């Protein structure tokens with residue numbers, strides 16, 4: 318029960334609290350999360366923290382500063398600026414999102430909030446974007462498990478069982494020279510749809526910091542069972558040495574100990590860090606206690622989300638990966654602290670880059686502008 322350390326009333330406290338809220342109470346709760354108090358507000362334009370003039374009929378404030386006089390609401394200047402949800406629906410949105418360990422479907426959220434599926438999608442994506450943008454990216458230290466897993470672009474097998482010919486066997490099991498010669502042919506049905514799916518393939522590389530333990534090589538001891546402390550993820554086209562080295566340079570402190578599997582992408586990590594690897598053909602944990610199970614455990618959570626969402630689309634895959642990383646990291650916290658963190662991030666200053674006016678037709682821009690920091694370039 319490592320994922321549910323808080324039990325009973327502590328788990329449901331927030332749901333119970335907001336069940337009978339009205340709009341005023343919901344707005345006061347959001348104001349506390351955003352500004353840290355309910356009696357003063359920070360003007361999003363000039364930044365003055367004061368008791369501004371209240372416009373009751375519109376649930377807005379007018380800035381007290383004579384030079385500014387900006388009119389703003391609880392969501393002004395945030396990702397949820399101009400949002401059509403009521404204050405209570407915003408609270409319920411955060412509560413529903415937090416309460417779904419494997420992600421929440423659009424239909425379920427739409428019914429819970431009495432909104433349509435398009436609105437549900439846009440608001441959920443804004444939450445995922447807030448998680449990605451506010452995630453803790455300080456370099457990891459101590460014991461770090463690194464591994465990659467394939468998602469998106471899954472090939473479909475042929476509808477008919479056909480005997481593999483020579484070239485398809487070579488494409489799968491031949492020498493590199495033979496594979497290059499028959500490139501493009503494979504045992505999977507080589508249909509135009511599968512060729513298109515293969516283009517969508519992505520690899521999530523997870524860097525998982527373990528809780529500090531007295532003996533990191535004590536396989537199966539209580540110390541190693543405390544799980545992941547922090548996770549940093551990156552979406553790449555393949556699990557390759559260039560991307561892995563760049564990620565480790567950026568996100569791993571010198572002097573850390575790295576556990577990986579025997580993939581060639583990790584071959585150079587031993588030059589700068591203490592690097593141990595486990596041979597997966599022999600087992601998940603080597604006799605001397607080396608394992609990358611913290612990364613594998615995270616991937617199992619992402620696979621759970623994959624079932625919930627019926628797969629991921631590549632342009633948005635990194636958002637789901639960050640969502641799952643957040644869920645993995647806050648699995649031991651109470652419902653209230655998780656929702657508080659979510660709402661603080663949701664109401665942090667700055668508009669949504671990718672999801673503002675999405676259904677007004679601005680989605681193409683976001684698809685072109687992938688963030689270099691997270692989405693690694695295609696290797697040559």
Ligand SMILES: [Zn+2]
Pocket residue numbers: 360361362363364365380381382385386387
């Ligand atoms: Zn102002």
